[in-house]
Every structure is written in structure tokens, then in C-alpha cells.
Amino acid sequence: MSAIRHALSTKREDDFALWYQEVISEAEMAEESGVRGCMVIKPWGYGIWERIQRLMDDRIKAAGVENCYFPLFIPIGYFAKEAEHVEGFAKEMAVVTHHRLIAGEGGALVPDPEAKLEEPLIVRPTSETVIGAAMARWIQSWRDLPMLTNQWANVVRWEMRTRMFLRTSEFLWQEGHTAHTDREGAMEEMLRALELYRSFAEAELAMPVIAGEKPENERFPGAVSTYSIEAMMQDGKALQAGTSHYLGTGFSKAAGIQYQDKDGAQQFCHTTSWGASTRLIGGLIMTHGDDDGMRVPPQVAPHQVVILPMLRDNDEDEALLAYCDEIRCTLVAQHACGERVRVLVDKRPGKATQKRWAWVKKGAPLILEIGGRDAAAGQVTTLRRDRLWNEQGKPNFSASARDKFVALAAAELEDIQTSLFKEAKARHDANIVRGIDSLDALSDFYAEDKHYPGWVELAWSRPMGDELEAVVKQLKELKLTVRNTPMGSKPVAGTCIFTGKPAVELIYVARAY
RNA sequence: CGGGGAGUGGCGCAGCCCGGUAGCGCAUCUGCUUUGGGAGCAGAGGGUCGCAGGUUCGAAUCCUGUCUCCCCGACCA
Known part of the structure; x- marks a missing residue:
């Protein structure tokens, strides 16, 4: 028992979720807005976001990327062009159907039926489609490539369950969108963005992360490959804190992003997109906060x-x-x-x-x-x-x-900056468990009532398709997810605990936000 | 979207079952005392009880609808 009289009434070890909310409230970072899933970001929280913006924007510009701004509203037809993309986002989009209100029954305002839009507008959940349409206009020649753009914006996703900073209906972010002549150029850019996030998280946010590739089932809708940085929160859960995608030519074909190569032939561009959001602030809180509130690097x-x-x-x-x-x-x-x-x-x-x-x-x-x-x-x-x-x-x-x-x-x-990183890094390293060699052992590990269950590092056979779905299902029963395969993972020995086949790479398995 | 819980002065809560015009703690304001470390005493101000209907002589309380939040699940770059 401690005689210390802490500034918060809830301790992390007693109720982490309640503690998290209390930090946000007591540190005056954000509050409820009365609109489902939307928050008011108060000066201290927004001030942190402005610092993140400034430092990250400097890095983005240093990488030769230019900022621009695209509309909040996207014509619904833009989305229909990329099938997987639509499939992935259709269920969580806010739609604008009218442009005027009139007095209805009892004086309440209702949409004017006369003011119905010819084509509904989507409130952007992400901007690949609208930026792709612009790139199709802007790019004609191989001389126009690579085209490196970024925008700072708000986006809306109608999530079922929301949590302040971690998953809000509206959130603030930056989204980088780039186009390249070939796969190699696009992959290089996608990895550059990933490294930018990794380095930013560790240097600026003092938040240790693991950068790596997401498994097939966790890919961005429409992406060929998706990479992420994953941070370990103080309750041992993982938080995806930034993502970078190689989109292949799928979006280029949907939007008509083409260039004429040196031989005069028409080619489709290879594109990337990458984003980091106000979720980073949630990550900061759960990385550095203590029983007296927030600790800002x-x-x-x-x-x-x-x-x-x-x-x-x-x-x-x-x-x-x-x-x-x-x-x-x-x-x-x-x-x-x-x-x-x-x-x-x-x-x-x-x-x-x-x-x-x-x-x-x-x-x-x-x-x-x-x-x-x-x-x-x-x-x-x-x-x-x-x-x-x-x-x-x-x-x-x-x-x-x-x-x-x-x-x-x-x-x-x-x-202080260094100390916060060291403290977080020590906890991160101490809570990554290795040597679990069977599904039962994995189950046992997470069945224990541990405050900091942490992550498990495993070697697996990189299953795909139905085989992967079976693995995901097994993990789901343990409330676990595959986070990513760390960058530079060397060929590994051993047997995959899921498929029984020879293992080919490392993965991290964890509970996640 | 399914199950559970909750919305009452700025914040946290009681009152609701068994309708009778709102109470406590913290905070705020005033005064006095105190004060090198999360002050004490006294007094004061502030709420049409989430919103909309309904039942009733009368609704915070009962009924219906609806919005928002929290937890579990489903969902989720």
C-alpha cells in the first residue's frame, strides 16, 4: 500500500479503461461533444496535436512531399470504381443527400425534398479516390513522376464503437498519396513513410514501436500490401499508430492515373498512401500516462x-x-x-x-x-x-x-524526453514474450490473469487465403490478432504453431485496440 | 447493430421501487483567519432532473419514443 495521494482517483492497474478516460478528462485534453463518436479537442490536447503536426510536417516536407487540400465531400461515384475499396468502407460512410432544410411537423427542421442532391456526396473516410482523380489530371508524362502529395485533414468513419482519440467518428490526420512509374519506386516511398513514422514515434513521441508488414487479412481495402507501426500500451495491448500502403496499380486503373513512358507507351502508375492520426495522442496517453495523469514528452x-x-x-x-x-x-x-x-x-x-x-x-x-x-x-x-x-x-x-x-x-x-523513452522501451522489451511453441501454450499464456499480458513473438509460415482465415479464427477465440512481421525479419527456423509447416518469418501476436 | 448500465447546478452523486413543485460532496463567490506546499471556519449564489410525447389535479419519479455516454460482443486501414 502506498501512502502517496495520487492526483487521479483511478489507478491504471485497477481499471485501465476508466483510468484512460479520467486522464483525458482531468488533463483537459478532450471532452464529449453530444454528437455520436465526435469529441471536442481542448487547448491542451489540441496543442499536443499542433506539435505533432509541426514536427511531422517538417519531416514530410523534408522528404520532398508537398501539401495540398482536397474537398471534404466526395461524389459517391468515385467510390464505386475500386471494388475492394468500396467493400471495405461502404458500411461506415456518412452520406450527404440534401442541401437545404425546411420547417416540418411541429416546427422541427427537416431536409427539403425539393433540395435532394442529384448525386449523393460522401463525407471522406480517406481520399484515395478524389486524389486519384486529381492525379489522373496532373500526370501525363514520366517526367511528372514521382508525384508526392500530402494533406492534413479531417475524415469521418461511422464506427460502431468509439473511444476518445483511439477511434472517433471524425478524426484528424495527415494522408500522404504518391504516384510512381514502377513498383520499386512506390515500394521505396511506402517504406520511407513507414520509417518516417517509426522514427517520429520514437524520437518525438518517445513511444517505442515495431514497424513491419501487416498480414493479408489486415490490409487496407484495395492495397497490395500494408505496413504499420505498432506500439505497446501499458495494459499490454497493441495500438496501430501509423500505416503505409503499397496500392499497386489498382487505384490507378480505377481513376485513370496514366503516364507516357520514355518509349511513348501508356503505363499505369504505382501508387502509395500513408496516414497517421489523432490516435497518436491516445498512444501517448497509454504509453506515458501514470496514476497522476498525463506525462507529455x-x-x-x-x-x-x-x-x-x-x-x-x-x-x-x-x-x-x-x-x-x-x-x-x-x-x-x-x-x-x-x-x-x-x-x-x-x-x-x-x-x-x-x-x-x-x-x-x-x-x-x-x-x-x-x-x-x-x-x-x-x-x-x-x-x-x-x-x-x-x-x-x-x-x-x-x-x-x-x-x-x-x-x-x-x-x-x-x-526527460530520453527518460520517458527509456522507461517505455524497457516496458515494451520486457513484455514481448518469446519461446511459445504451441497453440496451447499461447492459449495458456493469455489465459493467465496478468495485468500486462504483452505481446508474443512467434515464427509462422505466412499462411494466405483460407489457411490464414483459419488462423485468424483460432486467434480470435483468444481475442488475439496478428500485428505485423517486423522489418528485416530474417529467415527463421522452426515450425509454425498454426499450420505445422516450416516457419518463414516472425510475427507479433497481441490483443489490440 | 445485439446484451447490460447510465444521463439530476461546473464535476461527482443521492432521490425514482411506494408520483406531492430538488438534496449532498467537491468546485465557485463573499468575509475572517491561515498559508513554502493538495488550508480552516462562517455565509451566499447556481439546477424547469438528456430531449419529445403520454398518463395524472400534480411527474426527476409511471408509460412510450428518441439522442448521448460507459462496459461486453459483433464491426473496424
């Missing part, structure tokens, strides 16, 4: 340092605020992780203690509580969010001279 924290003046509502406040502002000014002149340090002086009236717990729950990396004595002595009192409690179970404050603190602040932020 400094790279994506809207405010890296929050200064709380201990205001007394008397005539000493002015001098205290001036002292805090001096600290802010010297801090913002520093660079951490290659950018200016982001600092907030929280000048709102109220007790520093109350504001402290609010910022602890939000997960600001460094919290400074500055009182009159600190100002008089030229000191600062700091609290590191990733080392919140001392051995006595009290908030782990440390005092240091102002100049010394300022000189080391950037390094400390970088250390």
Missing part, C-alpha cells in the same frame, strides 16, 4: 516549463511576477531539442498548489513553483513530472540557484 509538450508564482494577493506579487518573467525570458532564449524552450508563466489568480496539480495532471514536463523567498535568494524550486514523488511519498521538489537551473534547463528537458 517535451518534444510535443505545448508548454515545456510551467512557472507558478506563489501569489499572495498583496503588494509583493508584482515583484514576484517580475522575477518569474525574468526566468521565462532567460529560458526562452535557450534551445532544447533544436527549438526554443516553450515556457508559460501561469499568472491566473489562485493558489499555486491548486494550479500545480492541474499541471501535473496535464503532464507539463517541468513545473516551477516560485515564491518570495526564491525571488529573494535568486533560486527556483522545480518539480520534474517524470520524477514526481520522493522516497517519503511527497512531491519531489528540488531547489537550485536560478542561473544554474537556467543553464541546465534545456539539458534537463532533453533528459
Whole structure:
């Protein structure tokens, strides 16, 4: 039993799902909107998303990809062109059928029957079709290739069951769409995007992931192959945190994306698409959150340092605020992780203690509580969010001279970033189990009532078609899914526990969000 | 979409079975005291009980419909 009085009322180990919701609520990241499956993203949550956008956008542009923007509405006819794609998305699309309302029975507004659209519009669930139509116009020659585009947008998928950030009806994302002369060029681009996600997740989000290829049954509708990054949450479940697809020529044939090659012959382009969404924020919460709320890695924290003046509502406040502002000014002149340090002086009236717990729950990396004595002595009192409690179970404050603190602040932020990654990486590595050599052993492993069941690494024979369906069915009974085959998986020895055939590659099996 | 639970001041809840015009805790505001670490006391303000119908002299409470949320399942790049 711990004497620590945590900031949240629910502990991870008691009820992970409830804990997750409490973090989102208490950290003021998002709230319900009253519209099914849709959330309001509040300033702290949106600020994290803006950081993700900025850092990822820099990487996307550095890879030579250009941003553009396509319409929210897609003519329904565009979807009918790629059969597998329609099949995969048809059941979860929002459809616009009218463009005007009139007063109906009892004064309620109803769609005006006179204002019915000739052709219904789909609210985009993803933009392959509409971007494909544009590429068909934009591409004529091999000189136009590769064409590398990306858009930041919202999309809508009418999911049956929604969870904040993890699966919402509307979500925010980026979707990259590229066209190439041949398979090799497209595969290279698809893998470049995958590596971008892997590197971004680990460096910026401090979230260890495994990049690899999804099995056939988990492919994006219409894709030839689908790759993902998979992150391990603190309850041991897997979260698909980014996907990259090689689409072959299927979408090109559907949309007429053709080019004339050097020999003057018409060829279909090989295309890719890749996306990462606000789901990453759910991943951040379940990777770094603790029993006191969120812990935001400094790279994506809207405010890296929050200064709380201990205001007394008397005539000493002015001098205290001036002292805090001096600290802010010297801090913002520093660079951490290659950018200016982001600092907030929280000048709102109220007790520093109350504001402290609010910022602890939000997960600001460094919290400074500055009182009159600190100002008089030229000191600062700091609290590191990733080392919140001392051995006595009290908030782990440390005092240091102002100049010394300022000189080391950037390094400390970088250390927090590194520490969060190390902590997550250690948990990730510790919860990947190897050596399970039969279906019964797999069943036993997940039957145990473990808090962190983790993932199982297996060698399998890469079954396809009906054989794969049989495996998926077996796994489903254990509530398990095949996550991916890690990149660079070398040929493996042994026998596939599902098919009994010689194993050819590694896979990860886990429960998943 | 199937099964279960829930919607009552900003937040968390009681009241509902057995209809009689709304209560508690936290938060907020005011005052006093206190205050280098998640303050105390006293007082005050704030809700047509998710929404729409129905039954009734009277509905938070009973009935019907509907929306939203949570859990389990189905579904899901």
C-alpha cells in the first residue's frame, strides 16, 4: 500500500479503461461533444496535436512531399470504381443527400425534398479516390513522376464503437498519396513513410514501436500490401499508430492515373498512401500516462516549463511576477531539442498548489513553483513530472540557484524526453514474450490473469487465403490478432504453431485496440 | 447493430421501487483567519432532473419514443 495521494482517483492497474478516460478528462485534453463518436479537442490536447503536426510536417516536407487540400465531400461515384475499396468502407460512410432544410411537423427542421442532391456526396473516410482523380489530371508524362502529395485533414468513419482519440467518428490526420512509374519506386516511398513514422514515434513521441508488414487479412481495402507501426500500451495491448500502403496499380486503373513512358507507351502508375492520426495522442496517453495523469514528452509538450508564482494577493506579487518573467525570458532564449524552450508563466489568480496539480495532471514536463523567498535568494524550486514523488511519498521538489537551473534547463528537458523513452522501451522489451511453441501454450499464456499480458513473438509460415482465415479464427477465440512481421525479419527456423509447416518469418501476436 | 448500465447546478452523486413543485460532496463567490506546499471556519449564489410525447389535479419519479455516454460482443486501414 502506498501512502502517496495520487492526483487521479483511478489507478491504471485497477481499471485501465476508466483510468484512460479520467486522464483525458482531468488533463483537459478532450471532452464529449453530444454528437455520436465526435469529441471536442481542448487547448491542451489540441496543442499536443499542433506539435505533432509541426514536427511531422517538417519531416514530410523534408522528404520532398508537398501539401495540398482536397474537398471534404466526395461524389459517391468515385467510390464505386475500386471494388475492394468500396467493400471495405461502404458500411461506415456518412452520406450527404440534401442541401437545404425546411420547417416540418411541429416546427422541427427537416431536409427539403425539393433540395435532394442529384448525386449523393460522401463525407471522406480517406481520399484515395478524389486524389486519384486529381492525379489522373496532373500526370501525363514520366517526367511528372514521382508525384508526392500530402494533406492534413479531417475524415469521418461511422464506427460502431468509439473511444476518445483511439477511434472517433471524425478524426484528424495527415494522408500522404504518391504516384510512381514502377513498383520499386512506390515500394521505396511506402517504406520511407513507414520509417518516417517509426522514427517520429520514437524520437518525438518517445513511444517505442515495431514497424513491419501487416498480414493479408489486415490490409487496407484495395492495397497490395500494408505496413504499420505498432506500439505497446501499458495494459499490454497493441495500438496501430501509423500505416503505409503499397496500392499497386489498382487505384490507378480505377481513376485513370496514366503516364507516357520514355518509349511513348501508356503505363499505369504505382501508387502509395500513408496516414497517421489523432490516435497518436491516445498512444501517448497509454504509453506515458501514470496514476497522476498525463506525462507529455517535451518534444510535443505545448508548454515545456510551467512557472507558478506563489501569489499572495498583496503588494509583493508584482515583484514576484517580475522575477518569474525574468526566468521565462532567460529560458526562452535557450534551445532544447533544436527549438526554443516553450515556457508559460501561469499568472491566473489562485493558489499555486491548486494550479500545480492541474499541471501535473496535464503532464507539463517541468513545473516551477516560485515564491518570495526564491525571488529573494535568486533560486527556483522545480518539480520534474517524470520524477514526481520522493522516497517519503511527497512531491519531489528540488531547489537550485536560478542561473544554474537556467543553464541546465534545456539539458534537463532533453533528459526527460530520453527518460520517458527509456522507461517505455524497457516496458515494451520486457513484455514481448518469446519461446511459445504451441497453440496451447499461447492459449495458456493469455489465459493467465496478468495485468500486462504483452505481446508474443512467434515464427509462422505466412499462411494466405483460407489457411490464414483459419488462423485468424483460432486467434480470435483468444481475442488475439496478428500485428505485423517486423522489418528485416530474417529467415527463421522452426515450425509454425498454426499450420505445422516450416516457419518463414516472425510475427507479433497481441490483443489490440 | 445485439446484451447490460447510465444521463439530476461546473464535476461527482443521492432521490425514482411506494408520483406531492430538488438534496449532498467537491468546485465557485463573499468575509475572517491561515498559508513554502493538495488550508480552516462562517455565509451566499447556481439546477424547469438528456430531449419529445403520454398518463395524472400534480411527474426527476409511471408509460412510450428518441439522442448521448460507459462496459461486453459483433464491426473496424
